[in-house]
Amino acid sequence: MPAVIRTILPFSLVLLGLAPQALTADKADAVAVLRKEVAGRGFVVTSVKQPRGDWDLVLMRPDGSQRRKLTDTPKWSEAAPRWSPDSRRLLYRRIKTGTVISHDRWGFQGELVLADALGRNPRVLGARPWGCWSPDGKQISCLSLKGIEIIDVATGTIRRRMKRAGYFQQLFWSPDGKWFCGTANVGGELWTIVRMDVTSGRWSVVSRFRNCTPDWFPDSKHVIFSNRPANQAKYGWTQLWMAPGDGSSRRMIYGEDGRHIYGGALSPDGRYVLFTRCPKDGGGSERDGAPGGLMRLADAPIIGGKSPALRKQHPDAHDGPVLPLLDCWEPHWTFVDVTASR
Amino acid sequence: MSRPPAEIDSEIMSDKLDPRPDPAASNPMAAESSASIPEKSSGTRASGSENTMVRWTLLGLVILATAGVGLAIQMKFTPAGRYGDGGQVTTAGSVEVTATLVELPGEFLPNDGLYNYAFVLKYKVDLVHRGETTGDTIYVAHYNPRKPRGKVADEFYADLGGTVTRFRAGDAQRMALTLPLDEHYIGAIVDRYHKIDDKTVYWAIWTNATGSGW
Numbered sequence: 001m002p003a004v005i006r007t008i009l010p011f012s013l014v015l016l017g018l019a020p021q022a023l024t025a026d027k028a029d030a031v032a033v034l035r036k037e038v039a040g041r042g043f044v045v046t047s048v049k050q051p052r053g054d055w056d057l058v059l060m061r062p063d064g065s066q067r068r069k070l071t072d073t074p075k076w077s078e079a080a081p082r083w084s085p086d087s088r089r090l091l092y093r094r095i096k097t098g099t100v101i102s103h104d105r106w107g108f109q110g111e112l113v114l115a116d117a118l119g120r121n122p123r124v125l126g127a128r129p130w131g132c133w134s135p136d137g138k139q140i141s142c143l144s145l146k147g148i149e150i151i152d153v154a155t156g157t158i159r160r161r162m163k164r165a166g167y168f169q170q171l172f173w174s175p176d177g178k179w180f181c182g183t184a185n186v187g188g189e190l191w192t193i194v195r196m197d198v199t200s201g202r203w204s205v206v207s208r209f210r211n212c213t214p215d216w217f218p219d220s221k222h223v224i225f226s227n228r229p230a231n232q233a234k235y236g237w238t239q240l241w242m243a244p245g246d247g248s249s250r251r252m253i254y255g256e257d258g259r260h261i262y263g264g265a266l267s268p269d270g271r272y273v274l275f276t277r278c279p280k281d282g283g284g285s286e287r288d289g290a291p292g293g294l295m296r297l298a299d300a301p302i303i304g305g306k307s308p309a310l311r312k313q314h315p316d317a318h319d320g321p322v323l324p325l326l327d328c329w330e331p332h333w334t335f336v337d338v339t340a341s342r
Numbered sequence: 343m344s345r346p347p348a349e350i351d352s353e354i355m356s357d358k359l360d361p362r363p364d365p366a367a368s369n370p371m372a373a374e375s376s377a378s379i380p381e382k383s384s385g386t387r388a389s390g391s392e393n394t395m396v397r398w399t400l401l402g403l404v405i406l407a408t409a410g411v412g413l414a415i416q417m418k419f420t421p422a423g424r425y426g427d428g429g430q431v432t433t434a435g436s437v438e439v440t441a442t443l444v445e446l447p448g449e450f451l452p453n454d455g456l457y458n459y460a461f462v463l464k465y466k467v468d469l470v471h472r473g474e475t476t477g478d479t480i481y482v483a484h485y486n487p488r489k490p491r492g493k494v495a496d497e498f499y500a501d502l503g504g505t506v507t508r509f510r511a512g513d514a515q516r517m518a519l520t521l522p523l524d525e526h527y528i529g530a531i532v533d534r535y536h537k538i539d540d541k542t543v544y545w546a547i548w549t550n551a552t553g554s555g556w
Contacts, residue, residue: 145525183530281456
């Protein structure tokens with residue numbers, strides 16, 4: 001063996017041995033940077049399963065710090081909270097403890113509750129399936145067998161009723177008030193994400209085949225949703241995707257073989273994404289929730305874990321960073337300091 | 343069944359007016375013989391009228407016997423619930439039919455319970471028991487078709503039921519149905535007949551098995 005190689009070889013082996021550690025350290029640093037970046041950017045509210053069996057609403061900073069319960073009701077589960085557009089009030093569902101919460105039909109379960117931003121002074125509004133804020137916070141949209149109903153929050157009266165055009169779950173009103181998005185039957189394809197013009201009722205497809213849990217980007221032009229693509233072995237894994245409202249294209253935000261990704265929600269400025277990573281299909285609502293995650297949209301697509309098959313399909317995907325959060329379900333984000341007395 | 347002629351009625355009336363003690367009053371089993379013995383022993387009646395009465399009586403007995411034998415054979419060789427009229431099938435919904443499942447258009451989706459859906463099946467109508475159908479061929483949406491109908495009801499659709507344990511092409515089922523589908527069901531629909539325009543899809547409330555055909 002030449003002397004040069006004999007000299008270089010030991011150093012090379014040492015460097016190769018240190019490389020994984022260096023990469024891990026880099027990853028940890030990247031997560032730490034992300035944590036610091038989002039820590040002061042408002043608050044997240046989410047449902048967290050309690051050891052006694054019910055779900056309570058928990059408030060925390062986006063990095064998971066300053067955690068505190070907003071509700072503490074053993075006989076009731078509080079689910080799927082959403083602040084009003086001005087972040088002064090909170091809508092959520094109240095479901096009897098012991099009821100298994102369906103990850104995709106929760107909007108039909110229990111009752112809609114209106115409270116202040118910290119969950120105080122709750123007022124039960126009745127069943128009101130899939131109750132969702134209008135842009136001005138004065139109305140809510142609901143989805144039921146009767147169709148889409150626009151209801152005045154103050155009086156409870158129905159202001160308008162529209163045909164539901166195939167929508168069957170997860171109806172959400174865009175921040176600009178012009179659109180609905182939701183999960184619909186279209187032709188023979190179920191679980192299709194559809195956008196509907198609130199004024200005319202005209203609708204178009206955003207994403208076909210095995211999609212659910214859509215929600216709006218703050219720009220009202222894009223939709224985030226979960227999708228289990230067909231190009232996978234056996235049952236496959238649910239991934240987080242986004243598409244423009246006109247359905248002209250779509251791209252993956254986060255995927256991980258071995259995890260089903262649900263609960264996609266944007267930060268108010270659209271720069272960060274919240275989601276949950278459930279080892280079993282469903283968003284974790286049927287069991288104990290699922291580990292939460294937070295990432296920058298600019299880092300998308302990110303692939304978690306080894307996921308060799310997924311990496312082949314998305315060779316340009318990043319490894320992270322993803323900030324891990326507590327086990328939760330259906331998180332929602334505001335930049336407003338809801339803890340300040342207003 | 344046709345009504346017997348008037349002379350038999352008058353004959354019966356005359357028997358009741360007979361001053362002799364009526365054995366049937368104390369022994370119901372003797373009623374038939376007490377009615378026939380005097381007729382046969384009577385030699386004063388017109389023979390034409392008597393023959394007519396006997397013929398009608400015999401005809402009635404033959405019809406009754408034939409019906410009885412037929413019913414016995416039916417009961418012996420037909421499985422219980424042949425007509426599938428148990429449970430809510432005769433009262434639920436607005437339409438009640440016995441219909442034969444034409445085919446299974448592909449496999450049902452996996453993972454029932456986590457993902458719930460209705461699956462549209464095609465039937466040939468054999469008999470309309472109640473209400474009206476849109477034609478001889480109907481399309482029926484069944485909720486979570488992998489589940490036995492007896493276990494398909496849940497917190498969202500509590501009124502569903504029936505005795506069908508699995509769907510097989512060629513099986514006849516007695517179903518209580520309703521319309522329109524989207525006023526009774528809000529959920530995912532697997533419709534492999536979606537290219538058929540303007541078809542009516544019924545919502546199955548109750549689905550009973552009727553045996554292996556109609």
